[in-house]
Structures are given as structure tokens and as C-alpha cells.
Amino acid sequence: CGKLYVVATPIGNLGDISYRAVETLRRVDLIAAEDTRHIKTLLQHYGINQKVISLHQHNEERASADLLEKLRAGLSIALVSDAGTPLVSDPGMPLVRMVRDAGIEVSPLPGACALIAALSAAGLPTARFTFEGFAPRTSAERKSFFKAKAASPDTWIFYESCHRVLASLRDMGEVLPKDRQIVIARELTKLHETIVKTTLAEAQALVETDPNMQKGEFVIIVEGAPKEDLRAEISAEQQRVLEILL
Numbered sequence: 001c002g003k004l005y006v007v008a009t010p011i012g013n014l015g016d017i018s019y020r021a022v023e024t025l026r027r028v029d030l031i032a033a034e035d036t037r038h039i040k041t042l043l044q045h046y047g048i049n050q051k052v053i054s055l056h057q058h059n060e061e062r063a064s065a066d067l068l069e070k071l072r073a074g075l076s077i078a079l080v081s082d083a084g085t086p087l088v089s090d091p092g093m094p095l096v097r098m099v100r101d102a103g104i105e106v107s108p109l110p111g112a113c114a115l116i117a118a119l120s121a122a123g124l125p126t127a128r129f130t131f132e133g134f135a136p137r138t139s140a141e142r143k144s145f146f147k148a149k150a151a152s153p154d155t156w157i158f159y160e161s162c163h164r165v166l167a168s169l170r171d172m173g174e175v176l177p178k179d180r181q182i183v184i185a186r187e188l189t190k191l192h193e194t195i196v197k198t199t200l201a202e203a204q205a206l207v208e209t210d211p212n213m214q215k216g217e218f219v220i221i222v223e224g225a226p227k228e229d230l231r232a233e234i235s236a237e238q239q240r241v242l243e244i245l246l
């Protein structure tokens with residue numbers, strides 16, 4: 001049998017790829033990519049001439065079954081997405097599951113991941129955090145999502161598109177305390193990289209007034225609820241029981 005390599009690629013800066021990842025992309029029999037044109041920019045940059053086939057959310061099941069047959073026939077395959085780590089808000093899960101279930105080796109080549117890059121530079125607690133993927137697309141769904149997260153004591157992280165970042169911050173402002181610390185990490189590793197750590201109220205004002213802050217790609221990180229907020233969430237009766245227990 002061949003082997004499936006899950007290869008992280010840059011999230012903006014073409015230099016952010018490991019030496020081993022470049023060597024692997026060069027050496028495998030074929031690359032399965034979310035967007036074949038997109039990956040070619042990276043391949044050209046590193047002078048890699050490789051066969052690329054497409055595996056995206058609309059052909060995932062069928063393409064994965066084909067790739068499994070190729071692995072069974074002994075080919076080695078690299079899976080890449082458009083940016084960062086495959087399977088993190090990106091295609092690839094059905095393929096990895098199928099290949100693993102078939103008893104064929106799957107090996108990760110770690111590298112860039114927008115949420116981890118943002119978290120590493122945010123200055124918010126990292127001991128426990130939750131990644132929520134993309135925030136919901138409609139305002140009503142977003143508000144219930146933010147409400148559900150409001151009392152979480154852990155740092156939480158979500159991806160947001162430039163089209164919805166302002167609406168998302170406005171919705172958050174209606175649901176979370178205005179002084180909650182948040183980090184907006186925009187265009188990471190790129191020319192216009194911006195990382196702002198401030199209160200929710202100030203973040204909202206900043207994105208409202210600066211059109212540049214509504215462009216590009218975003219990771220939003222939210223501080224967990226401070227202990228006092230958690231106390232407000234529990235009822236007087238629960239508090240009384242807790243005090244007895246203490």
C-alpha cells in the first residue's frame with residue numbers, strides 16, 4: 001500500500017512551509033488539492049512539477065474513493081488544502097477516515113494553521129481553548145451562538161469572512177459584556193497583517209470606522225468569561241448550595 005501525507009501549506013506567506021513538506025510534495029506520486037490552480041502558485045514557487053487532482057467539498061466522497069484505490073495500488077499521495085492545515089475548516093475528513101479505516105498509513109506534515117497562529121500571538125489564556133470553526137452566517141444564528149458561548153470560561157476562537165466581520169462584532173456586542181477582551185487577527189503572515197487586542201466595544205468601533213479592517217481574512221479570539229460573570233450566570237439557589245459545599 002501507499003501512504004497518505006496530510007500536508008500543511010502557508011496561510012499567506014509562501015515561506016511558511018516546512019522543508020519536509022516541500023520535499024514530500026516533490027516526492028509523492030500525486031497531490032490531491034482543494035483548488036488545483038491555487039496550489040500551482042505554491043508548486044511553481046518551489047519549482048515542483050507534480051500531478052495535481054482536485055478534492056473539494058462537492059466531489060469529496062467520490063474523489064476520496066478514487067484516491068483510496070490509488071493508495072491500495074501503492075501510490076503515495078499528499079493531501080493539501082488552499083491554505084493552512086487540511087481538515088481544519090477545510091476538506092479532507094472523509095478521505096482521512098476512509099484511508100485510516102482501510103488500515104493504510106496517514107501521516108501529518110504539520111505547519112501553518114490560522115487559529116493556532118492567531119492564538120500564539122493573542123496574549124489570551126491558551127491552557128484551554130475551543131475552536132468553533134466559522135461563525136454562523138445569519139444574525140439570529142450568530143446571536144444564539146454567541147449567547148451559548150458567553151459563559152464559557154475558556155478562550156474561544158472562530159473564523160470570520162470580511163463580508164460578515166462587522167455584523168458579527170455588532171451581534172456579539174448585543175450579547176456579550178462590552179468590556180470582554182477580544183483579539184482580531186487579520187491577514188496573518190501577509191503584508192497587511194494586523195493583530196488588535198482590545199475590548200469588544202473598542203473592537204467594534206475600530207472595524208466600524210476603518211474600512212481596511214473590513215478587508216482580508218480574519219480570526220477572532222474571545223477571552224473566556226471572568227469568574228465574576230460566571231457567578232452571575234448561576235442562580236441564588238445554586239450559589240447557596242455551592243457555598244454549603246465549600
Ligand code: SAM
Binds near residue numbers: 089188
Ligand atoms: N485550513 C485553514 C487553517 O489551517 O487555518 C483554514 C481554512 S478556512 C477555509 C479559511 C479561513 O481561515 C479564513 O476565512 C479565515 O477566517 C482564516 N484564515 C486563513 N488564513 C488566514 C490569515 N492569513 N489570516 C487570518 N485568518 C486566516
